[in-house]
Amino acid sequence: MQKNIAIVMGGYSSEYNISLQSGNVVYANLDIQKYKGYRIHLLKEKWVYIADDGSEIPVNRHDFSITIDGQHILFDGVFNAIHGSPGEDGYLQAYFALLGIPQTSCDFYQAALTFNKRDLLSVLKPYGIKTAKSYYLNLGDTIDIPAIINAVGLPCFVKANKAGSSFGVSKVYAEEDMLNAVEVAFKEDDEIIIESFLDGTEVSVGVINYKGNVTVLPITEIVSDNDFFDYKAKYLGQSQEITPARISDEMAAKVSATAKKVYEVLKMKGFSRSEYIFVEGEPHLLEVNTVPGLTEASILPQQAAKAGISLSELFDNALELALTK
Incomplete structure (x- = not known):
């Protein structure tokens, strides 16, 4: 008997388009003898099941279920294809753990x-x-550029601390470019890690x-x-x-x-x-x-x-x- 598998994709970060591509590849390559896949888009504005004809059905977040033609469908497992938040930072892992639904990625602590x-x-x-030498900044901290350069040298990398796909990452060669790189990183996250060039x-x-x-x-x-x-x-x-x-x-x-x-x-x-x-x-x-x-x-x-x-x-x-x- 086929098991119902929710393939979650999308997410809340700049990586959502990449995640949709990953999720659709998973959907296309599931063993249909063993699994019935359901494409589930988890976006900031909505959680919906995407039917093959493109129509959408809302997800019940209380038990992570959907209803199709009057049939209440629960999932035996979740294939997590969300890059970034909330699929790679622990939130979904904790949610599914509370609901008792198995999922394919690591546990919530390891994800976070x-x-x-x-x-x-x-x-x-x-x-x-x-690892590389590093220097940390939080949004609102004093930006002491000489101290940063003294700690990690030039060139260096300025990175959003919690982001993927190289969003919010800049390579800095000169002191006068540091402030702009910090601003770019803070657009992705309120924490920054600045690392020495390896x-x-x-x-x-x-x-x-x-x-x-x-x-x-x-x-x-x-x-x-x-x-x-x-x-x-x-x-x-x-x-x-x-x-x-x-x-x-x-x-x-x-x-x-x-x-x-x-x-x-x-x-x-x-x-x-x-x-x-x-x-x-x-x-x-x-x-x-x-x-x-x-x-x-x-x-x-x-x-x-x-x-x-x-x-x-x-x-x-x-x-x-x-x-x-």
Whole structure:
């Protein structure tokens, strides 16, 4: 008998269009022998089920259900394809936990922690995970530009603390450009992290629980056509994503072990994709994504394909683990 699966997509952040693409790919690749998929758009102004003809039916938020032609439909599980808030920062994970509905991403604490770059790096540093030098700002703080430069140097990166897809990120080369970069970041979040520039090879490492085992997928090397791996590089084809990465076996072993350690230390579940830059042969963590892009062109599905895992197998595995945990 088919299980009813809500594929949640959209969200409240600047990433909602990317999330809709991911969600539609999940919908198109579900095993229809096992699952009946329902596309659910969660937007600030509405939560609705999207029928194949484009019509909309409101979601009852009390029990996360829909009613179609008088039939009350409850969901056996949720496939989370929301990048950013509320799908990647813990809110939905907590909501579904309270309702007792299994979902494919990590638990709410891990989602909230990994979405907060500052807190994530602080938790991992005692475990020997190397990172860039950093400086923190909250909205309303005095912006002491000389102090910032003294702490992290130039060039540096100014980032929104809780945002994805490189929204609110600027690379700053000169002191006079710092204030504008801070203003750009504050448009995305009321917290900022400013990090030293790491000069080295950038890689992306997917780690998933596959058939009950923590599995590190083939590593992807990121070569941006732009100054860094920004939105255009990620989504508009202005980069090369080379899998497997052109790094030595020793470097591959180091970053794979680090990514697996991060996954296990944080007690992660579901998907994760973490970004690293090698400095003097050592991987330095940039961030961890718990709801990475899931289109055919996205990095984690590319890595899975290199490992011999199709999109249908990738999504089926995620649902199986969620429904049986």
